[in-house]
Amino acid sequence: MTSLPLIPGRSARAAAALAFAALLLAAPGGLSQTPEGEATPVAGVEADGPHPAHIHAGTCDELGDVVLPLEDVADPAAGGERVGPSTAHPVKISSTVVDLPLEEIIAGGHAINVHLSAEEIGEYIACGDIGGVVVTDYDERGELNIGLRELNGSGHVGTAWLGADGDQTNVEVILIEPDEMD
Secondary structure (H helix, E strand, C coil): CCCCCCCCCHHHHHHHHHHHHHHHHHCCCCCCCCCCCCCCCCECHHHCCCEEEEEEEEECCEEEEEEEEEEEEECHHHHCCCCCCCCCCCEEEEEEEECCCHHHHHHCCEEEEEECCCCCCCCEEEEEECCCCCEECCCCCEEEEEEEEECCCCCCEEEEEEEEECCEEEEEEEEECCCECC
16 A cells, blocks of 8 residues: 555545545536636535445446445435535535445445435436545555545535445445535
């Protein structure tokens, strides 16, 4: 494993994931952009329900069977109160502890796939192959950040963080909602 210096604590990982997600929002040709100084509320996103997510065998191009279910990627408002301006771009999150070591998840050739809804489980909206650079956190545990790319014109992109914890792995998914739902 490669060891990079990281700021202790989970907030550094979340900040890095959100910074990456913000870059995806600002990318030309990506999600629609609001001109500077013209903030507009996000329309229709609240109706976009929770998204089932799984770790699948294979890659995003050739998804295999579900290996590990993840908690639904959902609006975090149920666990707290919205703060800040109403123009803040919404994200949905999922946090799951799975009973498989990070090394085995990486070695097995897996992907994280996010579905539109439980009712439309066959409609995929975002996916990321589990691979990249494993870094060591302040507790000498391995962690990996991956990107989730848009599928099927959904407008959903995001990141996932996988953190080793002995025989288990913590998996956090952050999904950026599109500006407008069709």
